[in-house]
Amino acid sequence: MGYDAARIEVLEGREAVRKRPGMWVGSTGERGLHQLVFEVVGRAVNEVLATGSGTVDVTLTSDGGVRVADNGLRGTFEAPDAGDTGGPGLEALLTSMRAGPGPAGRHIVAVGHVGGGLFVANALSSRLKAEVRSEGVRRAQEYARGAALAPPAAVGPASDSGTTIAFWPDAEIFETTRCSFAVLAERFRQVAFLNRGLAISLTEERPAGAARTVQFRFPDGVRDFVAALDAEAGASLHPDVIGFEREDPRMAGTMEVALLWSGSREERVRSFANSQATPQGGTHVDGFRDGVATAVTAYARARGLLKAADPGPVADRIGHGLTAIVSVKLDGPEFLGPTRGLLGNAEVRACVGEAIREHLGTWFEEHPERAAEVVGRIVRGIHQC
Incomplete structure (x- = not known):
């Protein structure tokens, strides 16, 4: 049987990521699972450091999800106005490979080692919820395996600014969806040491009744x-x-x-x-x-x-x-x-x-x-x- 152009399978977008997840996060084991977390945390870290200092809170939820919240000032679902250097809007980062994982350079912190960005994290999660708090309004959007269920919509008032992304790694993709508290804590500790002005916490809500939290902030770097x-x-x-x-x-x-x-x-x-x-x-x-x-x-x-x-x-x-x-x-x-x-x-x-x-x-x-x-x-x- 011959091999010709008709046998070439071209995969694009989230299908490509879900078909070959190891190419994007390194593996479908625990290492890849942690990389998924690092992709989301990396965006949050860079958001707060863009203003000089801030807080990132990471929570391993009791239902197997991961929630990453920051108090950055630049969060928005839409693309910024012309001349704004804030980069692509959150919706573009979640849905488009072309939006990329963000800029590089000395002022950008790479928490993980692959750099696939929020698009990869969204594609490899069974569910993802994104919330942006800005100008007194909370706006939210939900996804299922990388596909938006509805456009971003206002869901209530906001008393602060920042972004929260909660996601549930897809059990159809990963061999385990249980993150190691120790592995994540060690990497977050390193990032806090290397970036003065950053405060980062990790909370584990599982198992129920035995929650634990570690917090890292190092003024002397x-x-x-x-x-x-x-x-x-x-x-x-x-x-x-x-x-x-x-x-x-x-x-x-x-x-x-x-x-x-x-x-x-x-x-x-x-x-x-x-x-x-x-x-x-x-x-x-x-x-x-x-x-x-x-x-x-x-x-x-x-x-x-x-x-x-x-x-x-x-x-x-x-x-x-x-x-x-x-x-x-x-x-x-x-x-x-x-x-x-x-x-x-x-x-x-x-x-x-x-x-x-x-x-x-x-x-x-x-x-x-x-x-x-x-x-x-x-x-x-x-x-x-």
Whole structure:
């Protein structure tokens, strides 16, 4: 039997998403289910951060649904007026692939890793209810497996502004529709650490009578992240967290870095690009290590802790007891590999390395006792090798 154009099946819109859900959320298992939640939460996070700060509340409801509410100011069902930079209206995001998951760049938080947007979440849900509160009016719309049941309509008064989206993942698509509270909480905690000004909560209403809630908000951003990692390890001898932020036009982005040395021998360095974890590291981590090594070596030589013939501190020695967060936010991040776990922007390495060298060198000068303790410990370790 021959193969010709008549045998090509062209799927468009929500049919394409429902036919091949793994292409859009990664799997039909728990991982894909969580990605569905991240798509909806991501829109809410970016809505509230667009105004500088705000709150996102996520609830796992007792009937198997997920409710995501935000207090953003820009929510609307319709497309914005000409010249408005608010992006497509909510109805377009829910019903059109062409509306896309939204803009990219340093100011956009990617909570998940796929980026299919609200359209995919709607198509893979058996039901979805959207509500927008604006200008004193609540307007709502309902969907069934991605299809609108009626146009948006006013349903009552509103005392605040924001958007609420409640959806029920489709049991015909997913192997399980029960989200892991722990997995969602860990990711929301990361996002709150990496985006100061954001408050995010997660509530579980199931099982009945045993509701629980966690809330995340971190005014000091990655400094709080480093302090939390160190506290979890129980290894800190001193509370000093070294941290800074810098914008660098050469890499078309910003960096936020925090670190401390404790009494542990373990290294805990976590890295992120545009709020996504980069477990394989990349140029931002390479630059961080370059900068730390240069600053430590310069201080040690200037204080006579290292002689001219001595080698500079090697990376594994510098890492003993080091806890750090390296977060960059770029207009055009370039990830290497299919898992997006390795940052490849070449210019980032030099920018981060220079910033670390300068800031850490200044900190050493301003804190001579701690500097002598930290650098002396590293140098002694090298001499003992």
